Amino acid sequence: MSDQEINDSSPNILLGVTGGIAAYKSLEIVKLLRKNGSDVQVVMTKGAEEFISSATFQNVSSRPVRNNLWDESAESTMTHIDLARWADIVLIAPATAHCIGSLASGLAADLLTTLCLATEAPIIVVPAMNKVMWSNKAVESNCKLLRKRGVSLLGPVYGDQACGEIGYGRMMEPDEIVSQVYKQPIILDKKALAGLNIVITAGPTREPIDPIRYITNRSSGKMGYSLALAARESGAKVTIVSGPVSLETPAGVNRVNVETAEEMYSEVQKLIDDIDIFIGCAAVSDYQAKSTSLEKIKRKNSDLSLDLKPSPDILTSVSARDKGPFTIGFAAETADVMRYAKEKIAKKSLDMIAANKVGPDHGFDQELNSLSVIYGDKVVELDQTSKPILAKKLIKLIAERYNETRINQQLSNDSIA
Numbered sequence: 001m002s003d004q005e006i007n008d009s010s011p012n013i014l015l016g017v018t019g020g021i022a023a024y025k026s027l028e029i030v031k032l033l034r035k036n037g038s039d040v041q042v043v044m045t046k047g048a049e050e051f052i053s054s055a056t057f058q059n060v061s062s063r064p065v066r067n068n069l070w071d072e073s074a075e076s077t078m079t080h081i082d083l084a085r086w087a088d089i090v091l092i093a094p095a096t097a098h099c100i101g102s103l104a105s106g107l108a109a110d111l112l113t114t115l116c117l118a119t120e121a122p123i124i125v126v127p128a129m130n131k132v133m134w135s136n137k138a139v140e141s142n143c144k145l146l147r148k149r150g151v152s153l154l155g156p157v158y159g160d161q162a163c164g165e166i167g168y169g170r171m172m173e174p175d176e177i178v179s180q181v182y183k184q185p186i187i188l189d190k191k192a193l194a195g196l197n198i199v200i201t202a203g204p205t206r207e208p209i210d211p212i213r214y215i216t217n218r219s220s221g222k223m224g225y226s227l228a229l230a231a232r233e234s235g236a237k238v239t240i241v242s243g244p245v246s247l248e249t250p251a252g253v254n255r256v257n258v259e260t261a262e263e264m265y266s267e268v269q270k271l272i273d274d275i276d277i278f279i280g281c282a283a284v285s286d287y288q289a290k291s292t293s294l295e296k297i298k299r300k301n302s303d304l305s306l307d308l309k310p311s312p313d314i315l316t317s318v319s320a321r322d323k324g325p326f327t328i329g330f331a332a333e334t335a336d337v338m339r340y341a342k343e344k345i346a347k348k349s350l351d352m353i354a355a356n357k358v359g360p361d362h363g364f365d366q367e368l369n370s371l372s373v374i375y376g377d378k379v380v381e382l383d384q385t386s387k388p389i390l391a392k393k394l395i396k397l398i399a400e401r402y403n404e405t406r407i408n409q410q411l412s413n414d415s416i417a
């Protein structure tokens, strides 16, 4: 029986080992990760090989170590892009100042840094270096930049250093690293949503005014598409009902294209009977033109008024259903975010709402976002990070809350019976 069969919900971990004195401790990290059911692929830098041989890592990981971007024989079995896709997590331990600097600058001079640019998996960096190097302003600002981009940093810790000094810069101990890795909210359980049907609306809608003009908004669809990927990776069968966006459909996800709020409404109604979870992430236009001109509206030297009527309320049409799916809405507000979100969750009887501020520097069409997630009497803050990572955190919360709600429902049904 392979490790993957023992626990196929454990993430595949690509362990990057760089040229620090703590490299020998990474052998223990490999052993502990495998004990937790993860498959581990080691990628070493040239620097790391000055400290420890690749044969030793091959032995403990039971996989050939990758250490060369230009290795033709390895490229025919698993290219650097395949490696980047295979990884559920990229863990770099120890991470040298050089590696941290390369990641912060987006450099891709070797296999490890190249695949870090090519992966959509979360990256966890475990710095290890001399205390003066760690307090260097360049290292400090590189770490700050990586954190801002959603990279997790573990440690370093205070203690004895190989150079004879005592201070911050020592690598966190392997058991602590491994326990922190599995606690990361970005690690998805591949079975958390297994067997469930999920529909996610995403992107903007376009409400026509005349044959060439329409009302729309700044939504890029990135959050909805990231949620679809994270839900798929958690084992769900996922359909996106998508407004016009320029994004690729995530692998394994069904996609239904629509333009207007009316079309989105009607596609959702077709799917709704068979779904367990509905996530209304689309920025659906609240209003549409009362009538659409068949001809292009001509310019005149007088004011022009446009009569609008409310668009169909897709979220309420789902949440108001008797025994409907677990329903999550989004509240994008320019001010008073929490007040509006709390009003919306109550008014629309949602199971959960994810609220965020939108404006010139927030939310729509941005790479980074943050969310306040409200359910029951709880508010969970998901701090600013990249949308794919934020989506993973939100899907984890949804899976937990969905399962909790279903267990409570089952208990109350049993007690009635």
Ligand SMILES: Cc1cc2nc3c(=O)[nH]c(=O)nc-3n(C[C@H](O)[C@H](O)[C@H](O)COP(=O)(O)O)c2cc1C
Residues within 6 Å of the ligand: 017, 018, 019, 020, 021, 022, 045, 046, 047, 048, 095, 096, 097, 098, 099, 128, 129, 130, 133
């Ligand atoms: C004996 C020795 C120990 C080193 N230990 C560290 C270390 O702990 N942390 C670090 O950031 N750099 C350390 N370095 C420097 C790195 O090996 C060097 O910056 C190298 O370019 C790193 O390359 P890599 O990040 O591609 O592995 C050490 C160098 C030597 C010679």
